[in-house]
Amino acid sequence: MLYSYTDYYRSPIGTICLRASERGITDLFFVEEEVEESLTKNPFFKKCRVQLQEYFNGTRKCFEVEIDLYGTKFQKSVWYELVKIPFGNSISYLSLASKLGNKNKIRAVAKANAQNKISILVPCHRVIGSNGDLIGYSGGLWRKKWLLEHEEKIEYNRKQLSFFDS
Numbered sequence: 001m002l003y004s005y006t007d008y009y010r011s012p013i014g015t016i017c018l019r020a021s022e023r024g025i026t027d028l029f030f031v032e033e034e035v036e037e038s039l040t041k042n043p044f045f046k047k048c049r050v051q052l053q054e055y056f057n058g059t060r061k062c063f064e065v066e067i068d069l070y071g072t073k074f075q076k077s078v079w080y081e082l083v084k085i086p087f088g089n090s091i092s093y094l095s096l097a098s099k100l101g102n103k104n105k106i107r108a109v110a111k112a113n114a115q116n117k118i119s120i121l122v123p124c125h126r127v128i129g130s131n132g133d134l135i136g137y138s139g140g141l142w143r144k145k146w147l148l149e150h151e152e153k154i155e156y157n158r159k160q161l162s163f164f165d166s
Contacts, residue, residue, distance in 0.1 A: 007045040008035045012056050013143050016120075020044040024066030027117045030139040048121075055120070058154045061087035063121045071115065078112035085126040088155030090148060092130040114138065120147070 007018045008031075015035050019027035025044050047065050054060035069076055081099055085091055091099075097109040114136055116124040125147045129135040137144035 005042045005045070007042065007049075009049050009052055011052065013146050014139075016052070018045055018048055021068045024068040025118060025121065026068045026070065028119055028121055029117070030119075030143060052120070056150075058150075061151075061154070065121060067118055067121060069118070069122075071112075071117075074108065075112040075115060078109055079116055079118075079122050082113070082116065082122050082124055082126065085123055088151040090126045090128045093127055093135070094130050096127055110136070123147075126151075 004022060005020045007020075009016045009018060014030045014032070017027065017029055017031045017035070018025060020042055025048055028048075044066055051060055051063050051065055055063070069079055071079070077100060078096070081096060093106050093110045093113070094103055096113070097103045097106040100109060113124050113127050116122050119125065119137075119139060125137055125139075125144045128148075134141050134144050134148075
C-alpha cells in the first residue's frame with residue numbers, strides 16, 4: 001500500500017515524517033532536513049501527533065494509532081512481534097528469531113526489522129545485539145540510544161513511585 005498523505009512532527013530528537021493511506025499510518029521516519037511542521041487534516045495524523053507527544057512526555061507507553069503495514073508475510077510476522085516487546089525493555093535479534101520459531105533466521109529477522117517503515121509505533125529500536133550492543137537503526141544509533149534510555153528512565157521512575165506507594 002502506498003501512502004496518500006504526508007505530514008511532519010517535531011520531536012525532541014528531530015523532525016519525523018509521517019505518511020498515511022486511507023487505512024492508517026504507513027510510514028514514520030526521521031528526516032535530517034529542516035521541514036516545517038504541518039497540520040494536515042488527516043485524522044490519523046492528529047491522533048498520531050497527540051500520542052507521539054504523550055510518548056515523548058513520558059505518559060504513553062502503548063500506541064493506539066491505526067497503522068497500515070505493507071510488506072511480506074514474514075516481514076509482518078516480525079513487525080507484529082516487535083509490538084509485543086514491552087515498553088522499557090529490549091530483546092536481541094537472536095531472541096526475536098527464536099520467538100518466531102527459528103533462531104537460524106536471525107539475518108532474515110534483522111533485515112525485516114530494518115525494513116520496518118513505522119519506527120517508534122512498531123518499536124524496532126527495542127531490538128539489540130546479543131551482547132547488548134546497539135546495532136542498526138535507520139534513524140541513527142544516537143536516536144536508538146535516546147529512545148531506549150527514555151523508556152528505561154520512565155520505567156525506573158514508575159517502579160520507584162510504586163515502591164513508595166506500597
